[in-house]
Amino acid sequence: MTQGMRRGLTSYGDPDFSLFLRKAFIKAMGLSDDALSRPVVGIANTFSDYNACHGNVPKLVEAIKRGVMLAGALPMEFPTISIHESFAHPTSMFLRNLMAMDTEEMIRAQPMDAVVLIGGCDKTIPAQMMACASANVPTVIVPVGPMLVGNYQGEQLGACTDCRRLWGEHRGGRLDAQQIERINERLAPTPGTCMVMGTASTMACIVEVMGLALPRSATIPATHADRLRSAEASGQFAAAMAVNGTPRPSDLMTKASFRNAMVILQAIGGSTNALVHLTAAAGRLGLKIDLAEFDRLGREVPVLVDLKPSGRHYMEHFHWAGGLPRLMHELEGLLDLTTPTVMGGTLRDYMESAEDVPSQDVIRTRAAPINKAGSMAVLYGNLAPRGAIIKQSAASPELMVHTGRAVVFESVQDLTERIDDPALDVTADDVLVLRNAGPRGAPGMPEAGYLPIPRKLGEQGVKDMVRISDARMSGTAFGTIVLHVTPEAADGGPLGLVRNGDRIALDVPHRRIDLLVDEPELVRRRAQAAALPATGAPAPDRGYAALFHRTVLQADEGCDFDFLVPGRSGAP
Numbered sequence: 001m002t003q004g005m006r007r008g009l010t011s012y013g014d015p016d017f018s019l020f021l022r023k024a025f026i027k028a029m030g031l032s033d034d035a036l037s038r039p040v041v042g043i044a045n046t047f048s049d050y051n052a053c054h055g056n057v058p059k060l061v062e063a064i065k066r067g068v069m070l071a072g073a074l075p076m077e078f079p080t081i082s083i084h085e086s087f088a089h090p091t092s093m094f095l096r097n098l099m100a101m102d103t104e105e106m107i108r109a110q111p112m113d114a115v116v117l118i119g120g121c122d123k124t125i126p127a128q129m130m131a132c133a134s135a136n137v138p139t140v141i142v143p144v145g146p147m148l149v150g151n152y153q154g155e156q157l158g159a160c161t162d163c164r165r166l167w168g169e170h171r172g173g174r175l176d177a178q179q180i181e182r183i184n185e186r187l188a189p190t191p192g193t194c195m196v197m198g199t200a201s202t203m204a205c206i207v208e209v210m211g212l213a214l215p216r217s218a219t220i221p222a223t224h225a226d227r228l229r230s231a232e233a234s235g236q237f238a239a240a241m242a243v244n245g246t247p248r249p250s251d252l253m254t255k256a257s258f259r260n261a262m263v264i265l266q267a268i269g270g271s272t273n274a275l276v277h278l279t280a281a282a283g284r285l286g287l288k289i290d291l292a293e294f295d296r297l298g299r300e301v302p303v304l305v306d307l308k309p310s311g312r313h314y315m316e317h318f319h320w321a322g323g324l325p326r327l328m329h330e331l332e333g334l335l336d337l338t339t340p341t342v343m344g345g346t347l348r349d350y351m352e353s354a355e356d357v358p359s360q361d362v363i364r365t366r367a368a369p370i371n372k373a374g375s376m377a378v379l380y381g382n383l384a385p386r387g388a389i390i391k392q393s394a395a396s397p398e399l400m401v402h403t404g405r406a407v408v409f410e411s412v413q414d415l416t417e418r419i420d421d422p423a424l425d426v427t428a429d430d431v432l433v434l435r436n437a438g439p440r441g442a443p444g445m446p447e448a449g450y451l452p453i454p455r456k457l458g459e460q461g462v463k464d465m466v467r468i469s470d471a472r473m474s475g476t477a478f479g480t481i482v483l484h485v486t487p488e489a490a491d492g493g494p495l496g497l498v499r500n501g502d503r504i505a506l507d508v509p510h511r512r513i514d515l516l517v518d519e520p521e522l523v524r525r526r527a528q529a530a531a532l533p534a535t536g537a538p539a540p541d542r543g544y545a546a547l548f549h550r551t552v553l554q555a556d557e558g559c560d561f562d563f564l565v566p567g568r569s570g571a572p
Contacts, residue, residue: 003242004040004074007111022111031074038074039242041235042112044103046124048082053121053200054144055191056222063228064116064142067235073113073242075235080106083123085447085474093472094444096123096130096277097552097561098544103131112137113242116234120144120192120222122199122475125207126277130560132212132249133284138241139249140234140342141213143204145222146315147192152183159188160476161196161308164450172458192222195315196308198475202270203277208324208350209264210257211341212249215350219319237342247340250285256336258282260347262294263334266301266374267327269310269393271475272483275376280558283565291387291556295378295511302369303393304330306362309478310393311370313362321362325354330365379482381514382522383468383494383504386486386556388513394478396464400508402480403516404431404466408500411436412448412471420455428457431466431504435495438470438488439552439559443545449473449483466506468513470495470555482506482513484555491554497525 005026009018023036043064047057061077068075081099083092107115115137119125125141132139150157157166170180193200204218214234220227241247258278265274279289304327307313328335328351337348364370375393392400407430409415415434418424426432432451439445449471453462467481470488489496494515498504503516515522540546551561553568562568 003113004038005036005111007040007113008109035074038072039113039239040074040076040111041068041238041242042107042110042115043075043077044080044106044115044117044128045077046080046082046118046120048084050087051082051084051121052188052191053084053193054082054118056144056227057118059228060118060142060144060231063231064118064235064238067232068239070232071236071239073239076110076112078106078110083121083127085122090442091444091446092123093446093559094548096127097548097559097564099124099127100130101564103128104135107131107135107137113245114138114140114238116140116142116238118142118144120200120204122203122273125200125203126280129207129212129253129277129281130284133253133281134564136248136250138238138246139212140238140241141207142231142234143193143207143213143217145192145220145224145227146195146201147188147190147222148316149195149314150186150189152186156314157183157187158195158308158314160194160198160474161478163187164474164477168453168458168463171452171455172461190223194476196476197269197271197305197310197315199271199273201315202265202268202274202475205264205268205270205324206261206274206278209260209328209335209347211252211339211347214343215325215353216319216323219315219323221316221319240344241342247342247344252340252342253281253285254339255287257339258287258289259293260335260339262289262297263301263331264324264327266298266376267303267331268305269303269307269370269375272376272389272391273472273475275389276472276484276555276559279556280560283558283560286566291378294376298374298377301331301334301374302366303371303373303375304364304366304369306364306370309476310375317362320357321360322355322357325350326357327363329354330363377508377511379508379511379513381512383498383513383515384485385494386554388485389483390481390508392508395480395508399464399466399480399506401506402431402466403503403505404429406431406433406498406500406502406504408433408435408498409451412442412446415448415451419452422456424454424456426454426457428460428462428465431468431506433495433498433504434467434469434471435489435498436470438490439554440549441470441488441490443548443552445470445472445555445559447472447474449481450477450479451481468495468504480506486554486556488554494522496529497522
């Protein structure tokens, strides 16, 4: 097996000259022949001044390098795209596939026998999962870790569930400008990802349970010394993988490990976004996430982790309660503990490393769950022929069965312009509908599904109402919100047929979301829509935006590009 600097030589027509030239240039970095003879571990550096979540990455890189060198291999740091949720226009999801392509190609293009991928903010770990699945070079993922909690007037605060809750209070006139500004300064007090069970923490838990990351790496706070020790150990295991050539991502990312990920996703009160990302990562290996199985697990697997937005606590409390290994004990019998890990053993080894913390109240037993049902449910009906998702653990119980009048917004821009209009015809019993906010329609499927409560209702004290869209929402958000309606309106989905005043029925126990309009009328509307000229922005004709528009798949297929998925158009 070709290893180290001999791996993937640049094509000059003379392999010996290619190696000679490569070594000549790398020696400009001061490396010796001894160093250049070692197996190589690549380290993807995702630090960026635009990405505060990754503020600890330089120290993580240093610790990983130390681990690699202690194990006798050569660490080689390289940059990739870094995406921060709040600094990506039009949305971070639009750039996830670009980061996945960048990371995959840099792994392929540069000589490395194993790679350590440092991820955190929402779309970085999903992009890295997709990339390593396709490149199939031995990989260890190192999450950056959650930030510590903030505090305001004796209340613990966390980005970004409390961002949304308190912003809603400000919109409703219950917090003034000075108060919300003070809160703004305290919501994110340290580097690291959101300290609630948002998408970043969810994906960190998923890569841990899939064996792609070390035990407890999902929950160690970003600022703690244990985070650096975990990074050092990750470097050591990556070095061993560089020598052995195993395990590869395809050995770890199996049907059984994806099922384990779905169990954990339901049990932690995880982000709805994670289902799209899991589907994309599985698709890279020719595997399919079965929505029916996911929904069935949602009926069998209770929510056991008492974290916002489904519960009360934050990620550092989950960590000190024993983290994911402790949770695995409560889920024994629902998880396949024979699945392999980057450490060379099985998931059972992770579980057996758990610390027992008798006084903790963050990880519940199955006899005393946060919710008897899992985090999410999959809905079908004439509004969502290929499915839609609701995070039932963060929804209002009284709205789980509800029928209301549709108030329709044609786009994110339309929502922005009209939601706070005092003349908007809306009541708390209505159903807010946002369309043309999916993968193609927005583009990029923004986190616009968390439609704000209309200001005039917020001022009346309304905290929740049924909301439906083909968009996503942040994993940190809460409310009775139906998301990922598939197919999206811009792809001919029935969400495009809804009219103001139509009745919509939500029935979560029976897993239904239906437009209460008879079929002949829907046929008439569909024909009428087909006869009208196209509306909305014209399709982009150049660059990445054009590639995205032409090839992006729907939410039930992970929103990946069709040519990157085996068995899809243009893919091998």
